[in-house]
Amino acid sequence: MAPPKSKKSAAVKKLQTSAANGGRAPGGRPRKATSRSLYSPAEVHEIFRRFSVQRPEPKGELDYVNAFTLLVAVVLSAQATDAGVNKATKALFAAADTPARMLALGEAKVGDYIRTIGLWRNKAKNVIALSKALIDDHAGQVPEERDELVKLPGVGRKTANVVLNVAFGQHTMAVDTHIFRIGNRIGLAPGKTPEQVEQGLLKVIPAEFMRHAHHWLILHGRYVCKARKPDCPACVIADICKSKEKTTGIPAPLVPIAPLEETFPAEA
Ligand code: SF4
Numbered sequence: 001m002a003p004p005k006s007k008k009s010a011a012v013k014k015l016q017t018s019a020a021n022g023g024r025a026p027g028g029r030p031r032k033a034t035s036r037s038l039y040s041p042a043e044v045h046e047i048f049r050r051f052s053v054q055r056p057e058p059k060g061e062l063d064y065v066n067a068f069t070l071l072v073a074v075v076l077s078a079q080a081t082d083a084g085v086n087k088a089t090k091a092l093f094a095a096a097d098t099p100a101r102m103l104a105l106g107e108a109k110v111g112d113y114i115r116t117i118g119l120w121r122n123k124a125k126n127v128i129a130l131s132k133a134l135i136d137d138h139a140g141q142v143p144e145e146r147d148e149l150v151k152l153p154g155v156g157r158k159t160a161n162v163v164l165n166v167a168f169g170q171h172t173m174a175v176d177t178h179i180f181r182i183g184n185r186i187g188l189a190p191g192k193t194p195e196q197v198e199q200g201l202l203k204v205i206p207a208e209f210m211r212h213a214h215h216w217l218i219l220h221g222r223y224v225c226k227a228r229k230p231d232c233p234a235c236v237i238a239d240i241c242k243s244k245e246k247t248t249g250i251p252a253p254l255v256p257i258a259p260l261e262e263t264f265p266a267e268a
Contacts (some may be wrong), residue, residue, distance in 0.1 A: 038187035051216035058215035067142040067167040075154045082097035099131035126154030171210035178221025186243040
């Protein structure tokens with residue numbers, strides 16, 4: 001006889017169905033946003049403690065030399081791979097690593113450098129426009145406030161959060177496709193929009209882990225809790241995870257991962 005369904009598994013199922021339906025109830029009715037994590041504070045702490053043992057100093061995979069080039073790289077990375085962006089920006093940043101130099105380069109030349117990146121025409125336009133805005137409104141410096149960053153051409157909330165976190169060490173959470181998936185799949189911070197997942201994660205992740213939480217979650221989603229098929233036997237939080245998609249409850253050995261062991265899969 002099948003064991004009775006626990007309340008917990010029913011709750012996980014409900015959240016996962018909601019996420020899969022874009023936050024709609026089965027009948028198509030909009031479902032009330034939920035941001036309740038399925039995990040206790042102790043469980044969340046343990047999840048991030050393990051991530052911190054695996055990758056004590058996680059690095060993003062976009063190359064940059066200062067806050068300005070980080071901002072440009074993140075703008076260029078929309079709907080492109082980090083590896084593809086890095087190939088194009090190597091020469092671009094050697095030619096222009098400040099807003100003034102980028103402006104002097106001009107839209108046509110910027111376009112020549114980034115032609116291998118999707119949507120390059122529009123991105124070249126934005127890179128020039130944001131360089132001009134930085135010079136006109138911020139004395140050539142990248143602002144450290146989200147409200148100012150999102151006013152720049154081509155800069156949305158996610159880009160602003162990456163720059164604030166990586167360049168300025170602020171405790172922000174830039175929710176990309178990986179983080180959105182993990183937040184919902186495992187019920188860490190369920191939400192039907194990236195902003196709901198962002199708010200949920202900011203609420204549950206202990207402050208001591210916020211500096212690197214964004215990178216840990218992205219890398220976990222990119223290499224382990226993958227979109228099509230999570231690699232649960234390789235997962236260090238398999239015993240804590242409450243996803244109904246998990247295939248094992250035995251966690252992988254908790255050992256530090258050298259950055260070189262990570263590859264650059266081609267993905268959207
Ligand atoms: S156990 Fe599987 S589903 Fe859960 S976080 Fe790990 S990889 Fe993802």
